[in-house]
Amino acid sequence: MSPFAWHPRPMSEKNLVELVIGVTLLLFLAVFPVFGVGYWVSFVLTQTFLIGIAAASLVFLTAYGGMVSLAQTALYGISAFALGNMVTKGAVKGLHLGLDPWLAVVLAIAITTAIGLVFGAVASRSAGIYFLMITLTYAVIAFTFFGQVTQVSGFSGIAGIADRTPALVGDPVTQPNRLYYIALVTALVVYFAIRHVVRTPFGISLQGVRDDPVRMGSLGYNVALHRTLAFTFAAFIASLAGVLYGWWNGVIAPDNVGLGATVDLLIVAVIGGLGRVEGAWLGAFAFVVINNYVRDVSVPVLGGSFNTVIGLIFLAIVIVSPSGLMGLWDRLWDAAGYREGSGPRAAAAAGTAGPQA
Amino acid sequence: MTEAAAHAESAEPILRLRGVGRRFGGLHAVSDVDLDVIPGERRAILGPNGAGKTTLFNVVAGDLPVTSGRIELFGRDVTREPARQRAKLGLARSYQQSRLFLGLSVEDNIFLAIVGVGRGHLRPVVLPRKDAELRARAREAARRAAIDGRLGDVVGALAHGEHRQVALAMALAAEPKLLMLDEPASGLSRGERQLLTELLLALDADITLILIEHDMDIALRVAERVTMMHEGRVIVEGTPAEIRANQLVHDLYLGSHYGSEPEGGASG
Numbered sequence: 160m161s162p163f164a165w166h167p168r169p170m171s172e173k174n175l176v177e178l179v180i181g182v183t184l185l186l187f188l189a190v191f192p193v194f195g196v197g198y199w200v201s202f203v204l205t206q207t208f209l210i211g212i213a214a215a216s217l218v219f220l221t222a223y224g225g226m227v228s229l230a231q232t233a234l235y236g237i238s239a240f241a242l243g244n245m246v247t248k249g250a251v252k253g254l255h256l257g258l259d260p261w262l263a264v265v266l267a268i269a270i271t272t273a274i275g276l277v278f279g280a281v282a283s284r285s286a287g288i289y290f291l292m293i294t295l296t297y298a299v300i301a302f303t304f305f306g307q308v309t310q311v312s313g314f315s316g317i318a319g320i321a322d323r324t325p326a327l328v329g330d331p332v333t334q335p336n337r338l339y340y341i342a343l344v345t346a347l348v349v350y351f352a353i354r355h356v357v358r359t360p361f362g363i364s365l366q367g368v369r370d371d372p373v374r375m376g377s378l379g380y381n382v383a384l385h386r387t388l389a390f391t392f393a394a395f396i397a398s399l400a401g402v403l404y405g406w407w408n409g410v411i412a413p414d415n416v417g418l419g420a421t422v423d424l425l426i427v428a429v430i431g432g433l434g435r436v437e438g439a440w441l442g443a444f445a446f447v448v449i450n451n452y453v454r455d456v457s458v459p460v461l462g463g464s465f466n467t468v469i470g471l472i473f474l475a476i477v478i479v480s481p482s483g484l485m486g487l488w489d490r491l492w493d494a495a496g497y498r499e500g501s502g503p504r505a506a507a508a509a510g511t512a513g514p515q516a
Numbered sequence: 517m518t519e520a521a522a523h524a525e526s527a528e529p530i531l532r533l534r535g536v537g538r539r540f541g542g543l544h545a546v547s548d549v550d551l552d553v554i555p556g557e558r559r560a561i562l563g564p565n566g567a568g569k570t571t572l573f574n575v576v577a578g579d580l581p582v583t584s585g586r587i588e589l590f591g592r593d594v595t596r597e598p599a600r601q602r603a604k605l606g607l608a609r610s611y612q613q614s615r616l617f618l619g620l621s622v623e624d625n626i627f628l629a630i631v632g633v634g635r636g637h638l639r640p641v642v643l644p645r646k647d648a649e650l651r652a653r654a655r656e657a658a659r660r661a662a663i664d665g666r667l668g669d670v671v672g673a674l675a676h677g678e679h680r681q682v683a684l685a686m687a688l689a690a691e692p693k694l695l696m697l698d699e700p701a702s703g704l705s706r707g708e709r710q711l712l713t714e715l716l717l718a719l720d721a722d723i724t725l726i727l728i729e730h731d732m733d734i735a736l737r738v739a740e741r742v743t744m745m746h747e748g749r750v751i752v753e754g755t756p757a758e759i760r761a762n763q764l765v766h767d768l769y770l771g772s773h774y775g776s777e778p779e780g781g782a783s784g
């Protein structure tokens with residue numbers, strides 16, 4: 160069975176447990192800024208939400224379309240650059256068009272989605288390693304473009320994006336709770352949108368394309384079109400993360416879309432688990448926390464850099480659970496089910512028949 | 517050939533092949549095949565292993581391009597059209613090695629077969645009424661193929677025989693005008709074969725069926741006409757009785773296959 164497959168089933172005991180955990184977590188996150196430490200609100204969690212959105216676009220493509228895209232960082236960078244160029248004014252780098260903040264948001268999303276459509280159309284005829292290479296090319300093109308074309312960026316990037324947010328968002332520095340809630344709600348909308356789409360004819364046929372594209376052709380589907388539109392949808396999701404990142408960071412620079420950042424997003428998705436959308440935020444959280452708290456830990460022989468630590472954790476996860484932290488949870492649940500012996504839980508965990516309601 | 521010509525005159529064929537060939541490098545898997553199948557006909561294609569039967573299916577369905585010749589489907593030249601266009605015209609096929617969507621449930625697999633030939637491939641929203649109707653059709657097809665007990669199960673977890681049933685359900689669910697089954701009985705138990713035969717015999721009269729089958733009992737009971745292939749060519753075409761009586765067929769094929777299935781003779 161494909162390790163990327165995620166199968167909807169009738170509400171099982173596991174679904175119920177996950178639902179309870181999910182709702183509890185959500186309630187906790189909803190009230191967190193009231194009593195939480197400001198640093199955790201503005202830095203750790205807001206960042207987790209927005210990186211998770213970008214990672215979710217990758218998990219969606221991988222889990223449901225069988226397409227491992229290296230272009231998601233480039234796409235969210237394009238969105239942030241577009242926003243920066245359109246919204247800023249005065250003595251900053253870029254085009255500083257000084258557009259209305261909301262108009263700039265809409266245009267940034269539209270431009271990124273349109274570029275996603277073009278990127279997707281070109282990449283849609285390839286699969287596997289070739290698809291990976293084409294999307295890597297997109298990443299390199301984006302990095303080179305923003306590094307070289309100084310009219311729209313320059314190496315220090317575009318600053319001052321946070322000064323030109325819509326009134327609703329306010330000033331992310333002095334009013335961090337607003338961006339926190341906006342990022343949280345956006346993440347939830349993205350999560351439920353993906354969960355919805357994968358149950359629709361488009362989403363189910365995308366999973367068909369993942370499992371056997373040739374067969375999908377002989378059933379009457381236009382496989383290339385399906386792949387293109389899935390890629391476009393993922394670009395749209397990434398563009399949301401880009402807008403949030405622009406507001407949150409205030410600056411967008413070519414380094415944010417460099418190969419390092421591209422690999423980071425892949426690591427986030429793999430740590431969380433490429434099989435389930437929830438994994439995107441789990442991976443983002445792990446990444447941000449490691450980034451902040453583990454970077455001073457020194458590894459014998461290898462030294463103490465963040466890259467060493469995250470690299471070792473990455474290695475451990477890939478070896479222990481190829482489907483990431485979400486996969487680890489799935490396996491722990493299965494193991495618990497087996498230990499309890501027979502019963503519906505064990506049957507459901509075995510991934511076979513089981514009494515279906 | 518005169519026989520084929522006489523047969524073809526009886527009605528406008530639903531499938532017409534002229535000089536169809538398919539090479540793999542130097543290997544002529546299919547060469548110079550002429551074939552006419554009329555609407556509602558039950559046609560069996562027989563032949564020893566490597567005769568080119570599956571390759572013929574592949575070029576007719578559009579999964580492989582021809583290297584020569586011309587294919588007309590429902591009166592239309594489809595030689596250059598992709599598989600998905602032919603599916604939309606009303607052609608459904610099954611595969612010798614089941615090709616299913618292993619990460620999806622049985623019901624979703626059949627659902628895809630139905631949506632594929634209809635509209636709304638790209639619909640990104642759930643429409644409860646519409647989806648319920650499509651799923652009811654999927655479940656009905658599952659019932660006909662006797663796989664309705666496993667609707668919610670992931671196909672990757674099913675047994676081989678069940679895969680064949682899912683494949684059959686998918687082919688039926690598309691409500692094709694032309695149904696092409698590649699060895700649907702292979703790997704089935706005796707009881708499952710009986711069910712399959714009954715299902716094929718009870719198929720709607722206006723569905724045209726082309727069947728590749730090594731099980732002579734099934735093939736000769738279901739088919740009205742038989743095409744015998746050997747080394748990529750059609751060597752004999754006729755009614756089941758004519759095929760049984762043909763010496764060449766016996767020498768090349770029936771001697772080994774038919775003789776070993778005593779109950780096949782009794783059925784005829």
Ligand SMILES: Nc1ncnc2c1ncn2[C@@H]1O[C@H](COP(=O)(O)OP(=O)(O)OP(=O)(O)O)[C@@H](O)[C@H]1O
Nearest residue numbers: 540543545563564565566567568569570571572612
């Ligand atoms: N994709 C391919 N590439 C190369 N050779 C192929 C390919 N498909 C089929 N062949 C060859 O073409 C010939 C005909 O194969 P085909 O599968 O059509 O036979 P068949 O009549 O279906 O046989 P069987 O009864 O074993 O299924 C064989 O020699 C086979 O090896």
Ligand SMILES: [Mg+2]
Nearest residue numbers: 569570571612
């Ligand atoms: Mg074959």
